[in-house]
Amino acid sequence: MEEYIEHKVKNKAEKYIKKIVKVIFYIIAGIAFLLLFAYIFMYLWNWLMPEIFGLTTLTYWQAAGLLILSKIIFGSFSEGGGRKKKHKKGQSKRPFNTKRRGICGDDFSKWKHYDAFWKDEGEKAYDKYVEEKRNEKNESSS
Structure with missing residues (x-):
């Protein structure tokens, strides 16, 4: 024993x-x-x-x-800050039907029209803005 x-x-x-x-x-x-x-x-x-x-x-x-x-x-250095989220079997991390959203929930798909907008209206609006600023500067310096 x-x-x-x-x-x-x-x-x-x-x-x-x-x-x-x-x-x-x-x-x-x-x-x-x-x-x-x-x-x-x-x-x-x-x-x-x-x-x-x-x-x-x-x-x-x-x-x-x-x-x-x-x-x-x-x-x-890993995804999720080192905390692994558990997902149910067969469930993906992100559902397929959700859109990717940017900061503040912006939908980035609308940016594809930005170049056309800038050519049509943006340059004119910017030139008008610059002209107004020049006029304000000339009036204040007189």
Whole structure:
């Protein structure tokens, strides 16, 4: 009986040690991944941004700080801010019959007529507006 209890205690101790080692491994692997991700971000930034946009290069810690700042501002690097919404089986995230809406619920399909409107009425209205502003400026300076 004594051997059985000793064996059981030994097995439990081994289980807990294995779990602790696993947790420590995942923490170290996570930190290593974040450090590597920051290095890759710094490398890509320093390769692309100065050449394309004329921005300065980043140090490693600036790149890591920028990643942390983006995490704070945007919430996550994955869709939905890291929170997965559960959908019923067979239900899509967005029903097919809904239209994409922009800011304040604008329907962007009406923008296809913008160029024609600007050619017909926009230029005339803008020229009239500029002329009114010039007249106001001339009257105020007289």
